[in-house]
Amino acid sequence: MKALRKFLDKKKPLFQKGGKFAKLQSSFEAFETFLYVPNITSHSGTHIKDAIDLKRTMSVVVLALIPALLFGIYNTGYQHFLSLGKEVLASTPLMDICIYGLIEILPIIVVSYVVGLGIEFAFAQMRGHQVNEGFLVSGMLIPLIMPVGAPLWMVAVSTAFAVVIGKEVFGGTGMNIWNPALVARAFFFFAYPSKMSGDIVWIADKADSFSGATPLAHAATLVDATGEAATSIYTQHLSNVWDMFVGLIPGSIGETSTIAILIGAVILIASGIGSWKIMASVFVGGYTMGAIFNLVGANAYMELIPAWQHLIMGGFAFGAVFMATDPVSAAQTARGKIIYGFLIGFLAVLIRVMNAGFPEAMMLAILLMNTFAPLIDHYVIQGNIKRRLKRVKVNA
Amino acid sequence: MSDKEPLFSAKNRKLLTNPLGSDNPITIQVLGICSALAVTAKLEPAVVMTISVMAVLALANVIVSLLRNTIPSRIRIIVQLVIVAALVILVDQILKAFAYDVSKQLSVFVGLIITNCIIMGRLEAFALGNRPWPAFLDGIGNAAGYGIILVIVAFFRELLGSGTLYGFKVIPQAFYDMGYQNNGLMILPPMALITVGIIIWVQRSRNKALIES
Numbered sequence A: 001m002k003a004l005r006k007f008l009d010k011k012k013p014l015f016q017k018g019g020k021f022a023k024l025q026s027s028f029e030a031f032e033t034f035l036y037v038p039n040i041t042s043h044s045g046t047h048i049k050d051a052i053d054l055k056r057t058m059s060v061v062v063l064a065l066i067p068a069l070l071f072g073i074y075n076t077g078y079q080h081f082l083s084l085g086k087e088v089l090a091s092t093p094l095m096d097i098c099i100y101g102l103i104e105i106l107p108i109i110v111v112s113y114v115v116g117l118g119i120e121f122a123f124a125q126m127r128g129h130q131v132n133e134g135f136l137v138s139g140m141l142i143p144l145i146m147p148v149g150a151p152l153w154m155v156a157v158s159t160a161f162a163v164v165i166g167k168e169v170f171g172g173t174g175m176n177i178w179n180p181a182l183v184a185r186a187f188f189f190f191a192y193p194s195k196m197s198g199d200i201v202w203i204a205d206k207a208d209s210f211s212g213a214t215p216l217a218h219a220a221t222l223v224d225a226t227g228e229a230a231t232s233i234y235t236q237h238l239s240n241v242w243d244m245f246v247g248l249i250p251g252s253i254g255e256t257s258t259i260a261i262l263i264g265a266v267i268l269i270a271s272g273i274g275s276w277k278i279m280a281s282v283f284v285g286g287y288t289m290g291a292i293f294n295l296v297g298a299n300a301y302m303e304l305i306p307a308w309q310h311l312i313m314g315g316f317a318f319g320a321v322f323m324a325t326d327p328v329s330a331a332q333t334a335r336g337k338i339i340y341g342f343l344i345g346f347l348a349v350l351i352r353v354m355n356a357g358f359p360e361a362m363m364l365a366i367l368l369m370n371t372f373a374p375l376i377d378h379y380v381i382q383g384n385i386k387r388r389l390k391r392v393k394v395n396a
Numbered sequence B: 001m002s003d004k005e006p007l008f009s010a011k012n013r014k015l016l017t018n019p020l021g022s023d024n025p026i027t028i029q030v031l032g033i034c035s036a037l038a039v040t041a042k043l044e045p046a047v048v049m050t051i052s053v054m055a056v057l058a059l060a061n062v063i064v065s066l067l068r069n070t071i072p073s074r075i076r077i078i079v080q081l082v083i084v085a086a087l088v089i090l091v092d093q094i095l096k097a098f099a100y101d102v103s104k105q106l107s108v109f110v111g112l113i114i115t116n117c118i119i120m121g122r123l124e125a126f127a128l129g130n131r132p133w134p135a136f137l138d139g140i141g142n143a144a145g146y147g148i149i150l151v152i153v154a155f156f157r158e159l160l161g162s163g164t165l166y167g168f169k170v171i172p173q174a175f176y177d178m179g180y181q182n183n184g185l186m187i188l189p190p191m192a193l194i195t196v197g198i199i200i201w202v203q204r205s206r207n208k209a210l211i212e213s
Helices: A002-015 A022-035 A054-083 A086-091 A094-127 A135-144 A152-166 A180-191 A215-221 A227-238 A241-246 A258-270 A276-296 A300-304 A316-323 A334-354 A362-395 B010-020 B033-038 B043-067 B073-098 B100-106 B108-115 B117-125 B132-162 B173-177 B189-206
Strands: none
Touching: A002 A022, A022 A094, A054 A086, A054 A094, A054 A135, A054 A258, A054 A316, A094 A135, A094 A152, A135 A152, A135 A180, A135 A316, A152 A180, A180 A362, A215 A227, A215 A334, A227 A300, A241 A258, A258 A276, A258 A316, A276 A300, A276 A316, A276 A334, A316 A334, A316 A362, A334 A362, B010 B132, B033 B108, B033 B132, B033 B189, B043 B073, B043 B100, B043 B108, B043 B117, B043 B132, B073 B100, B073 B108, B073 B117, B100 B108, B108 B117, B117 B132, B132 B189
16 A cells, blocks of 8 residues: 555656646546545635545445445346246356356446546546546446446447536536436436337346346336236236345346345445435335325226335335435435425336336436425525524514 | 618628627527427428528518618517518418428428517517618528528437438448447437537637626
């Protein structure tokens, strides 16, 4: 470690004003502060002292994503071998399953980071800014919400779109209106629908006869099904709740396992980085809407899917824990967070059930509420001001 | 006509060239956005739309300019509307007669030229206070400035969204065989908005004088 520090100190003058590579200063600084906590302190005004900074915050989020990632790798292999037959799966050692998953998923992660960070560095250089840290998390989130078989160039285009249009046009990390990772997914979803929906994309290289639809896609078919047909769809594809909770179902890479996501949630809440208010209210919102649908029961989807099952299907849990809590695009006020979260869950289930065209509604719900988050904050603050003004008048 | 000036004096030339760049109706004045989003999924409708707007705007400018001293200012908007509406109907009928397919593609948007803010904007801002010839040039210039953005947007949307240009296939089949896919989002209206945004971004970063504080 000391050698590394020495090496950095030796090279530093080259990148400072007057040095040979002065133009690349922000790139150098990005690497240096990534490796070491910067020793620069502010000189004026009052500052809250805390050991944590943006890069450390991001590292914790990436850490929280690791369980979902590891499970995603395992599940990719598991789904592949399962599609070849139960016997094949039983006779394949765990190691092979994981290696298969790794080979499928690693390129997507590499592409996402290389493209995203490349653009971030280019923009930082061009504008003479410091390199933004935000992409450390987005770069990990993007692969986790991609379908397993996503072609790499599509991942690259989506990532580039998300970084440029989702973030850099607004001024970089901290200024974006929407969650960049979700912008990447939304772009992918609308630009290349054939690679993001249907039942062919969720399992890597599967046997032809095997249906690879996600539980959500099966559930969407319930809307038009009645009586016997509906019950059989449910018992065949949707009744294995335990698999759904553990995550042994087809779906985007990181979103299938509710357990792995909950581990991440515990890390985020324990470290104080993710807001438990948002997470909890998203789940409450989703449950409420699910319960309303259960009461209405207008079609088989509303009737057969219990409210709590919505919370473990598709990307609901992943969105609630990792996407909705993005500190930049979420609501900032305490009461705003609860309203924001509740509406995300509420809308996600609403869109999911009412519009069969968008079975994965969590993405749309979060993006929509991202848009409204500043408005919610505005009214919460105004309400607070009004309330306190009233108190002043009473006292006077 | 005491101050006789040449037809293409420097001032008149400016009327033609300014709207193409630093005074563009779409990217600078941000007028006429709705039709720019609606008709730019393909190049052909974009070009036909440009020509239609050019015809309507140039003629309306000339007519209003000729009548400018006789129109009572309190009812001028109605008079302008009548003139524009008559021209739009004319253009619409001509399109239906000679270019039926395109006119079907443009559907309601030819009729909606009448609500295009650029037209009312130019009539109010320029034709009412200038002689017919400059008004004509101003109409041509602004319609061209509008058209150039339409064509740029339509170029990228058609190329990336459908793999064609003006209906001709330009992306070779070999690309598709290798796994290339048309970008479905490009066909959807939001992408037109984003493309216009990118054009504005590029234009303003090249010409710093355009950046508002």
